[in-house]
Amino acid sequence: MGADLPDIDLHRSIAARLAEHGQHYTANRRAVVDALARAGAPITLPDLLAVDESLAQSSAYRSLSVLIDVGVVRRLVHVGDHALFELAEHLTEHHHHLICESCGTVVDVTLPDRVEAAMDRTFDEVATALGFAPLHHAVDIYGTCATCTP
Amino acid sequence: MGADLPDIDLHRSIAARLAEHGQHYTANRRAVVDALARAGAPITLPDLLAVDESLAQSSAYRSLSVLIDVGVVRRLVHVGDHALFELAEHLTEHHHHLICESCGTVVDVTLPDRVEAAMDRTFDEVATALGFAPLHHAVDIYGTCATCTP
DNA sequence: GTTGGCATGAGAGTGATTCTCACTCTAGCA
DNA sequence: TGCTAGAGTGAGAATCACTCTCATGCCAAC
Ligand SMILES: [Mn+2]
Ligand SMILES: [Mn+2]
Ligand SMILES: [Zn+2]
Ligand SMILES: [Zn+2]
Numbered sequence: 060m061g062a063d064l065p066d067i068d069l070h071r072s073i074a075a076r077l078a079e080h081g082q083h084y085t086a087n088r089r090a091v092v093d094a095l096a097r098a099g100a101p102i103t104l105p106d107l108l109a110v111d112e113s114l115a116q117s118s119a120y121r122s123l124s125v126l127i128d129v130g131v132v133r134r135l136v137h138v139g140d141h142a143l144f145e146l147a148e149h150l151t152e153h154h155h156h157l158i159c160e161s162c163g164t165v166v167d168v169t170l171p172d173r174v175e176a177a178m179d180r181t182f183d184e185v186a187t188a189l190g191f192a193p194l195h196h197a198v199d200i201y202g203t204c205a206t207c208t209p
Numbered sequence: 210m211g212a213d214l215p216d217i218d219l220h221r222s223i224a225a226r227l228a229e230h231g232q233h234y235t236a237n238r239r240a241v242v243d244a245l246a247r248a249g250a251p252i253t254l255p256d257l258l259a260v261d262e263s264l265a266q267s268s269a270y271r272s273l274s275v276l277i278d279v280g281v282v283r284r285l286v287h288v289g290d291h292a293l294f295e296l297a298e299h300l301t302e303h304h305h306h307l308i309c310e311s312c313g314t315v316v317d318v319t320l321p322d323r324v325e326a327a328m329d330r331t332f333d334e335v336a337t338a339l340g341f342a343p344l345h346h347a348v349d350i351y352g353t354c355a356t357c358t359p
Numbered sequence: 360g361t362t363g364g365c366a367t368g369a370g371a372g373t374g375a376t377t378c379t380c381a382c383t384c385t386a387g388c389a
Numbered sequence: 390t391g392c393t394a395g396a397g398t399g400a401g402a403a404t405c406a407c408t409c410t411c412a413t414g415c416c417a418a419c
Contacts, residue, residue, distance in 0.1 A: 136286040181324045190355030197349045205340030265368045
């Protein structure tokens with residue numbers, strides 16, 4: 060989404076978070092992050108490898124796994140047979156997804172703060188009523204994208 | 210969820226929908242529907258086979274696939290390595306999911322109509338602004354369930 | 360009662376993801 | 390600056406949820 064951190068801060072922030080977990084920000088992990096940042100939308104692993112041809116498949120999967128573990132990357136499922144990967148929200152901003160049921164395209168959307176706040180209040184109420192302690196939420200809006208609409 | 214159709218109507222409704230698509234409501238498909246109805250929450254395929262031991266894995270998967278194609282069953286991903294299956298909303302009611310990040314339990318929740326309406330309005334606005342024609346939405350509330358909270 | 364076509368299920372196949380292991384790099388110390 | 394222990398890498402093997410195949414079963418319509 061629009062409000063990304065400048066690259067320098069992005070990488071510094073990621074390095075710090077990895078360090079907190081006793082992990083290093085290696086060249087491979089940085090290459091994966093760069094590819095995700097360059098994509099600017101959730102992408103599949105094949106797409107990731109296409110963005111940076113020097114990446115090896117097994118290492119890309121492993122770097123993503125480490126980055127997910129420390130909270131730098133988020134993995135999305137729900138569409139197609141490949142998972143989608145994107146930078147975590149603390150590196151971009153809280154957002155949700157528009158999913159085209161025809162072509163599988165996924166794009167980020169942000170909702171007005173007013174609406175987010177109202178949703179959080181409601182979710183907290185209904186979850187608590189069922190003995191759940193809610194931590195966060197995901198909203199997926201399914202429909203048809205511009206290019207798939209005739 | 211609470212407001213299920215009585216069994217007779219449930220099966221009649223499903224038979225009709227299958228017929229619309231030139232499909233039959235066979236014993237196997239009915240057994241799968243019964244198992245899902247009995248579960249009352251999204252369940253995995255292994256769980257389904259456990260509920261009805263007479264079901265064969267390959268046939269259960271195929272029956273689910275047919276039932277999904279005609280809109281009687283919905284498939285959820287997002288949690289664990291097995292997909293979750295539940296009866297479609299027109300057989301139960303529009304609802305969303307509470308997902309325990311600790312044990313993977315998934316339970317249904319309904320939101321107040323007022324909130325659903327407000328969300329739909331907002332989703333329509335933001336989607337349209339991005340050239341998307343929104344059709345429906347899914348909300349997942351992640352947190353910790355009662356038994357996982359110490 | 361025969362026949363044609365869909366349904367079933369055991370087992371084989373598929374493919375995204377994960378694991379293995381021999382090799383490489385690097386951080387930290389001498 | 391050299392050494393070394395431990396972490397990182399990647400080609401290929403393995404895993405496993407799910408799908409496909411095909412021989413057989415079932416049923417409806419004549
Ligand atoms: Mn939100
Ligand atoms: Mn809703
Ligand atoms: Zn599309
Ligand atoms: Zn739990």
